[in-house]
Amino acid sequence: MIVEGSVLPIPRANIDTDQIIPAHYLTRIDADGMGEHLFEGMPDGVHLMALHPGASIIVTGENFGCGSSREHAAWALLGRGFKAVIAPSFARIFHENAYNNGVVPVILPQETVDELMGARSIAIDVAGETLRADSGAPIPFALDPLRKQFVLGGGFLKYLNSKIADVRAWEAAR
Amino acid sequence: MRKQVRRSLFDKVWDAHVVEELPGGNALVFMDLVVAHEITTPPGAIAIEKEFGDKLYEPDRIVAMIDHVAPAKDAATALQAQTVRTWAKRQGIRFHDIGNNGICHVLVPERGYVSPGMTVCCGDSHTCTLGALGAFALGIGTTAQAGAMLAGCLILQRPKVMRIEITGELPPDATAKDLTLSVIATIGFRGGTGYVLEYTGSAVRALNMEQRMTLCNMAIEAGATTGIIASDATTAAYLAATPGAPTNWTALQADDDAEYAATVTIDGNAIRPVVSWGTNPGECSPVDGIVPFDAPAESLAYMDLQPGQALRSIAIDQAFIGSCTNSRIGDLRAAAAVLQGQQVSVPTIITPGSQAVRRQAEKEGLHDIFQDAGALWTHSSCGPCLGMSMGVLAAGTRCVSSSNRNFPGRMGDGGRVHLAAPAVVAASAILGRIASPAEIQAREVVLA
Secondary structure, three states, X not given: OEEEEEEEEEOOOOOEHHHHOOHHHOOOOOOOOOHHHOOOOOOOHHHHHHHOOOOOEEEEOXXXXXXXXXXXXXXXXXXXXXXXXXXXOEOHHHHHXXXXXXXXXXXXXXXXXXXXXXXXXXXXXXXXXXXXXXXXXXXXXXXXXXXXXXXXXXXXXXXXXXXXXXXXXXXXXX | OOOOOOOOHHHHHHXXXXXXXXXXXXXXXXXXXXXXXXXXXXXHHHHHHHHHOOOOOOHHHEXXXXXXXXXXXXXHHHHHXXXXXXXXXXXXXXXXXXXXXXXXXXXXXXXXXXXXXXXXXXXXXXXXXXXXXXXXXXXXXXHHHHHHHHHXXXXXXXXEEEEEEEEOOOXXXXXXXXXXXXXXXXXXXXXXXXXXEEEEOHHHHOOXXXXXXXXXXXXXXXXXXXXXXXXXXXXXXXXXXXXXXXXXXXXXXXXXXXXXXXXXXXXXXXXXXXXXXXXXXXXXXXXXXXXXXXXXXXXXXXXXXXXXXXXXXXXXXXXXXXXXXXXXXXXXXXXHHHHOOOOOOOOEEEOOOEHHHHHHHHHOOHHHHHHHOOOEEOOOOOHHHHOOOOOOOOOOOEEEEOOOXXXXXXXXXXXXXXXXXXXXXXXXXXXXXXXXXXXXXXXXXXXX
């Protein structure tokens, strides 16, 4: 699985989920309709998006996705065509939400992220855990080996469903 | 001889809930309770209905409520509430509808649904609040919550544990809110990432249960997985007084000399009433102080503040007392003590954390004090804290708030938020600028 596209650079740390998708849009019972409001909560969000039309990979600073647990942040990214986020670190809940929704969360050192901010296009080999910016050399990264399968093939709930008998046995013996 | 492993409080709760170790350092961790509210639950409940025949692991391990937008403000939020309402009824899930509801992190402990040693999850980041009762309680996304409802478990990486000892005792004018903001300022806005914060020390033991909830509530604002506090006589007395009055729990403490990945010591005697000036909760300073000269320019640009400006010179447009951080009866009493016999000079919204808190406040006559002062006394809701209903800010306006997040746009697009304790919010509401409760007392002396 190769995720390839142009870059939306957000050269700041601590982009919280209220900035990614403001709470007043969280009024649906499904995961749809979030993409059109992506980054509306970020003071320069709409402007940044207009500067980088068609981008599908975000490169940003530390602690991306902090704050509210709203999975709507991952749904908003997907709804607007974003398939990956590259950052030095992610907030815990967003990190898991990204995996569960097939948004590839790539963690790389700050220096590497700084260099990637200027890239025109990035190609991410998810299975192989390497990426290539423009015509540069491959850059390795690491994904959680268990959660990687949810990015490649979905199936988080199916996986947990397969564990129910084990859980019931554990609980009975508790 | 094999060395005895000395375990933290968190380690003990975690170890007692691991069903299975999974690849990549993950574990399948059993959840004793799943809390479900109307904003984040419906997509997960619908996914289980469509893909797995509406089968839940154990409906008795779920408690649901309407809390964020209560009552519904429009057709869309009405559908969210109705989806949770019909789902809970169909599944036989304990459900707290409007009238009998509350903010989940206020209602769940006050009903006695959580006790020490439990694991709890909810599609809400402030679930860490419940760590005050010695539970491992964490916020998760909608899909993870659905997994916990379907299979009784979360998949988690084992967090590290940071011991945060608060020594001494808090000064009389410093509150748990000031303490939790000071902890974030000390370890940093993302300093807790990857950790559980295990709060201990004399100043923590001296807190009552509501104050411990305020402390744990903002662990997420330091990036932490959650906070947790050992159970003691305060915990036991609190639980015994709840309607659920759980008895099948045992007190848990860390072993002496337990090993921690990190240790932080903070002098409780030095905690001052603080207020935030920036755009994350770690950006705060004593109310009597100034905007720091090294404050990030980006934060100050959004907040329209200058370095060196006295915090007490900042005029406000609105005041809010409420949210899962500071909306319990003790918070309302603290606000009432300041507002008694005074008049607010800006729109002031006071929102109790649950309908039970509201009724208790009215028994004590607090609602008369608030309304005599010109404040709006509402029913329970998450309210304007997240900019969703009941007091959303206009762009460019400034609110001093007892809530938990001062992120750009949090309480309304372009709105500016200053976080503080309820007494500071009340004093600010009276003077129309950021103010300390001592100023109101001093004014009384002069007037007398």
